Amino acid sequence: MRRPVYIAASGLLCARGGSPEAVAASLWNGEHGSEVRRVGDREFPYFALPLSEPSWLKRAEQAVCHVTTQLGALPVEIPLFVASSSFQIGHYEQRGEPYAVSVANAAFSRQLAAWMQLSGPLASISNACISGFSAMEAARSLIASGRLDEAVIIGIELSNQVTLAGFSAMELLSPTASRPFDARRDGLVLGEAVAAVRLSATPSPWRITGLRTGLDAYSTTGPDPEGGPIAQVMADCLNEAQISASNIELIKVQAAGSPGTDLAEANALHQIFGKKPPALLSLKSAIGHTLGASGIAELVALLACLEADQIPATAGFQQTDPKIGAISPVDRNNCHIKRALLNLIGFGGGLASMIIERS
Template identity: 40%
Template structure:
């Protein structure tokens, strides 16, 4: 059986047009824009700095830019399009809502000249990590020699309005694991991970997806625990092998507390924690891919997101201000609507 590695990566986000720009801007962070909805309410949102009005032209350019940054690709491999909103931004303007769910992925494949199999993964916020685990499976079993996983969360107002209607958004700013946290701040991102059987620095060691829908809009403590244990078992590791955890840490009052309690039961002591949502927002279906691109780049170059907001001492889970000096194995998780709890474990082959 093959191993699966991250051969290339890319990110277009509020931090800049590429991953290099993101590393430069990360310490200072990006400022969210204020988006006004039709009911007159205004919400902060981390958007990509590209104001072209035409949704299709803008999206095509951003996706092609990210794919180019991810490196040379065999377009006969597998393409995974992971998103919670897909092309809803376009449908808002055309009002053509009678479309096949997979049509946007096929459109993206056409923009890229893709010749291999194309998959849509839309499991809410866990879309990106679930797509990555599926790509790993295909590569490990030799179905394809490589795959491209695209995490896409593109401009639209339906998503923002939906979260606002559920009273899940912060009117002020994202405070992951913070004192006085009061909700999420959403973000826009186009991210890419190139998965290959050819050895490179980051090996996808394992992962797990646990679905527990008892709280459709929140996380379940026992499911977070099971997710971690299953991901560790799939990777052949124990909790003590993990040097760094990137949790969901979205800034919700209850969800952050639930997650922190679960992590403390899995890890004793708790390894360093890092969150990127105060830098790029919660990019929903793209978040797993966007945050893994940031995480691996940070560990390579030493850049690190600011964690200068006051941490909530009740959580007993402070975010690290600096990267760990040694991080052989890292666990990254995303929790999503519908009861999705997904984690991926990476191994730094150079650590």
């Protein structure tokens, strides 16, 4: 048994707003302001949620409940998949010494399910930056094969100092701004997000026609600069969707402004789409790289842009990089997109591509 899987509902809270529609409007208006966070003696821009609650746990509850409401009424037994790379580490930080870490890595997922008032099967997935698509791949597989009829997948990444310090230590952060595919790019900017989708076998306006994950073992912290493994995952995804590259009208790229990863993705795009790829859009320079939540947050934001026929410009892009060639994000426009591809490239070699299509 293999049946289509649809995106039946979505919810989003990120630096650009408190609903998919608000985020799409903010992106269309070109908003990309951020806050500043300190690591040791250094300061970095950071895309924080618009929530002032000082308690990490209460703030998390507010964010999760806010996004859950956007999904509409949920059956209490609906299966829940949680995608995150840091789970409740910010809570441990706030509690302080002795930094008692739960015996179960993802104990926070149970708290999430309780806040969402869900008591069905619960699973957690942590695959660094591709966690969201990995969770969607698992849920979609079970729905497509008839094991489940629907599921909620939530991506959550909330402020914590450990992640900021870690990315800073790896010299991955820009001290100024995220500039995807730009010649002046010098690193990514982190952010927070809570985002969710409800997947279902019942027809809805958007269908997932391809979803593939892969592995690039070139290095533990960055992809093969030639982009071969990234291209392979995109090719696998196109094969699954049974379409050719020319059928893709828009690509939501991973590009976060990282010198090496942007180059690798651009080289992969050349391999699959030739000299003239379809319209390209990066969202990370406006909402931040939200790590384990990024897949779902960017999917939900993109769907809202597509529903409004408002494709925003990519914040931070000004100057083409000759090393990247004829790869540059699209100007803001009102094209009616029927089919889009989304890429994720993660820490630890995780790769993922998804194709969504209007039903």
